Amino acid sequence: MPTDLRRPQRTYTIRQLCLEFKCTPRALRFYEDKGLLTPARDGMNRVYSYKDRARLKLILQGKRVGLSLAEIGEILDLYDLDDGGAAQMAKSLRKFKERIVALESQREDIDRAIQELKVGCNNLEQKLIATRPDLLPRAADYDQMLRQRLDGLEHAGAK
Amino acid sequence: MPTDLRRPQRTYTIRQLCLEFKCTPRALRFYEDKGLLTPARDGMNRVYSYKDRARLKLILQGKRVGLSLAEIGEILDLYDLDDGGAAQMAKSLRKFKERIVALESQREDIDRAIQELKVGCNNLEQKLIATRPDLLPRAADYDQMLRQRLDGLEHAGAK
DNA sequence: GCGGCATCTTACGTTAACGTCAAGATGAGC
DNA sequence: GCTCATCTTGACGTTAACGTAAGATGCCGC
Numbered sequence: 001m002p003t004d005l006r007r008p009q010r011t012y013t014i015r016q017l018c019l020e021f022k023c024t025p026r027a028l029r030f031y032e033d034k035g036l037l038t039p040a041r042d043g044m045n046r047v048y049s050y051k052d053r054a055r056l057k058l059i060l061q062g063k064r065v066g067l068s069l070a071e072i073g074e075i076l077d078l079y080d081l082d083d084g085g086a087a088q089m090a091k092s093l094r095k096f097k098e099r100i101v102a103l104e105s106q107r108e109d110i111d112r113a114i115q116e117l118k119v120g121c122n123n124l125e126q127k128l129i130a131t132r133p134d135l136l137p138r139a140a141d142y143d144q145m146l147r148q149r150l151d152g153l154e155h156a157g158a159k
Numbered sequence: 160m161p162t163d164l165r166r167p168q169r170t171y172t173i174r175q176l177c178l179e180f181k182c183t184p185r186a187l188r189f190y191e192d193k194g195l196l197t198p199a200r201d202g203m204n205r206v207y208s209y210k211d212r213a214r215l216k217l218i219l220q221g222k223r224v225g226l227s228l229a230e231i232g233e234i235l236d237l238y239d240l241d242d243g244g245a246a247q248m249a250k251s252l253r254k255f256k257e258r259i260v261a262l263e264s265q266r267e268d269i270d271r272a273i274q275e276l277k278v279g280c281n282n283l284e285q286k287l288i289a290t291r292p293d294l295l296p297r298a299a300d301y302d303q304m305l306r307q308r309l310d311g312l313e314h315a316g317a318k
Numbered sequence: 319g320c321g322g323c324a325t326c327t328t329a330c331g332t333t334a335a336c337g338t339c340a341a342g343a344t345g346a347g348c
Numbered sequence: 349g350c351t352c353a354t355c356t357t358g359a360c361g362t363t364a365a366c367g368t369a370a371g372a373t374g375c376c377g378c
Contacts, residue, residue: 014355026337026338029357044357045344046355063335065272065275069334089294097280100277100280106269107270110269111266113223113258114266116224124251125252137252183366193365204326205326322376324374325372326373327371331367331369337360339359339361340358340359341358
């Protein structure tokens with residue numbers, strides 16, 4: 001039967017993890033510098049355990065939701081602690097809720113900015129209609145723009 | 160009759176503008192370094208005209224909606240140009256629309272992150288309820304938190 | 319002539335998360 | 349023994365928008 005690439009006793013090289021999670025060796029070493037990862041060594045070379053892989057997964061999840069590496073570190077530090085993860089979970093919960101509040105505030109800022117910009121757009125369009133309607137973007141231009149963006153997405157491959 | 164502090168022929172010192180727009184001298188000099196402002200001089204000292212003041216106003220508006228100083232500069236450069244502002248308006252319009260698209264995309268990212276975090280919160284709460292309900296934040300804590308945040312807002316003065 | 323204040327220029331410091339060399343070690347394959 | 353590929357450890361570079369001294373200049377009133 002085929003080897004389960006993720007069974008708990010497996011180990012990983014730096015490159016394997018990078019390929020799996022689409023990051024660079026430099027990033028993993030950086031996380032190590034920051035104390036977020038502490039892989040074993042085989043001679044000079046780093047050897048990542050299944051637990052290291054789990055931690056990396058959490059790091060990347062944290063990054064996706066906008067936590068700083070420092071905050072992620074605080075959470076991870078509790079993983080190796082006392083009551084089987086309860087303290088860690090409680091801390092994560094707090095951090096998560098804080099982040100939700102911060103994100104919602106950010107979204108409000110963004111909504112305000114969008115409103116302000118839309119007002120600005122309307123003003124500009126009115127003035128341009130009155131003075132230089134030839135400078136207004138036309139439907140054809142918009143169409144072109146859309147096609148360019150779709151092109152970009154294709155060339156970038158699967159996102 | 161009282162002097163109109165904003166009549167077109169007025170001039171301003173760096174400090175006056177800073178007070179009016181709540182920014183620092185360092186910021187104005189920085190904008191000048193970047194070519195966004197070019198105040199006249201009286202000996203060594205900067206003398207800002209009414210037009211300079213208008214440009215500063217635009218700079219700060221641009222910043223509020225998240226345009227970089229470089230982008231703001233592109234727009235401002237067209238102010239001193241050809242067709243009485245039409246080109247500038249057209250460019251502003253493009254930039255504004257680009258920014259709206261970018262902001263809407265950013266908002267989607269934020270919404271995704273919030274969703275992910277809420278899922279995480281639910282998971283954590285379920286697990287904590289099952290294992291260590293004593294570690295769950297209680298209504299009293301939440302109340303306290305709210306009061307602290309209100310305090311913070313008050314001490315910070317008018318936003 | 320002097321304290322005090324506003325202004326000036328110059329230039330390094332800050333923050334986050336890595337990117338980008340550089341230079342050397344190691345093992346595999348031929 | 350040679351080359352290749354991969355790994356290692358430094359250590360400086362990047363980006364944005366200023367902050368923060370440090371030290372000079374200049375005007376005012378007294």
